[in-house]
Amino acid sequence: MTTVRIQGLGKRYGSTIALDDLDLEIGVGVTGLLGPNGAGKTTLLRCLATALAPDRGRVEAYGLDPAAAAQRTALRRRLGYLPQDPGLYPNFSAAALLDYVAVLKEMTDARRRRAEVRRVLEEVGLTDRASVKVRKLSGGMRQRLGLAQALLGEPDLLILDEPTVGLDPEQRMLFRALISRLGETRTVLLSTHQTEDVGALCERVVVMRQGRAVYDGTPRGLAEQAEGQVWLSAEAPDGNRMYWRNADGEFRTLGAQPPNGTPARPSIEDGYLMLLGPEIAAGVVAR
């Protein structure tokens, strides 16, 4: 079911184009946004989260258009947003911070609010840190607290800007379990630099580059973008190719077949790198 419609969205900062006539439809489930820094991921998420007004085009989520004041507030009632830099007040305890955000989300009844705060603390595994000040929490815990505030009020639309930054592998597992459960009934849109997150979590992935969507489909389909262009060889290939030495000591090459190269199964990362193409490839070769 389509819940979010984006049509002809454009945004520029001075001469830099952040979003370039972007069209996108997103539905219930977990959608991942991949792309290099400056591709427009954060700008897109901020437009959807009603934090930023686009220059051109239209955003509509659950039938609500944030350009109109009344609908914007209505959309905010159904929104959970984790900004890239949430700026959580360092002197607030985890519980006090969530309590404050719960008030901002119009939960006026103190008892109901505390119950909701306890619920989200439990969800992210921070129950035993409820009274610890934000500045004394580790990076991963702070990240989970940021996620907890987004979950307050059980929003239909969850927008998470790089939610897995700073999580260790165990926390990442918990995060994936939580997000995939939420994705059964809600629209979850998250940006990430981790292709493993996309493979493990997202039924759909959108690759952005220079303000446009250059791929929109399944993670498997993204891997297939590199089909027939991934090779393993015992010796380093010559010439201007993108390659690296993998953990088995073999050379993994992307692109044309190197001498004595045997075909290998492409990963999501291979597909992503092939999609981004020449610049990225040049960057890898330059190293």
Next chain:
Amino acid sequence: MTSKEAATAWHVDAELLDAYAEGKLTPSRVMAVDAHLQACAQCRAAVPSDPAWLDHSWSLVADAVQAPRPTPAERVLRSVGIPEHRVRLLAATPALRWSWVLATVAVLSFGVVAASTGQAGARITMLLFLVFAPVLPVLAVATAYGPPADPMHELTATTPMAGPSLVLWRATAVVGVSMVMGAGAAFLLPGPGYWAVAWLLPAFLLCVSTLALATALPLPAAAGVFGGLWLVVVGGVAMSGSAVQPLFFGPSAQAGYLVAAAVAVAVLTARRRRLDPGETR
């Protein structure tokens, strides 16, 4: 025989369990049953329990332990009848932090101390006070809402509570606090008493004008315009050696401030929906 085996060899009988569940046992026997229950899953399962009641009890305990403790300022606000959830919002106002309060107190006490010690300098200090005191509440308004004062602004701005009423509540709170501090300092100043309150009306005018202009400009920019205008004009006249007090704080000036403030309130009321642009551009 170890104590563990002893625990499994003996079990709480039905009669004892009933008495325990109904709270009819003496404290020492309760402790004995407690100790056994901790070690014996079989007896533990036999204790009648009501999950809903347990959940409720646990939530009461957690409430008491985790509930953020209200600060003295929050208690004062509660006692004058402001609802608990609104007090929470006001208490998180970026400007209402100890750092800001202490900075304001420091500036004001410097003025008071300087005025009280040097007879020759007293007039100049009075002048400085009159020039700078009206700007302090404006600075407070500038830092009441939005970037750069509020690190959580991005989050705050995307909640349903964001908007004009939140800006106004916070601005009123910080103006109130800084006015009270300024008034306290003013009464400690030497010199004719009415000077000490002469700054209140211009301060109020500057704050309301700042909020009115904030319907078109970001809050810090609006504060910069009116705070800067005041400092340049009044400060400039003071530097030129002209008499500042009759010109800016005399009866006709005060009447002018009152009229201007009424106009600013009208503008702010008419345009209040634009106080928060909603989304940044």
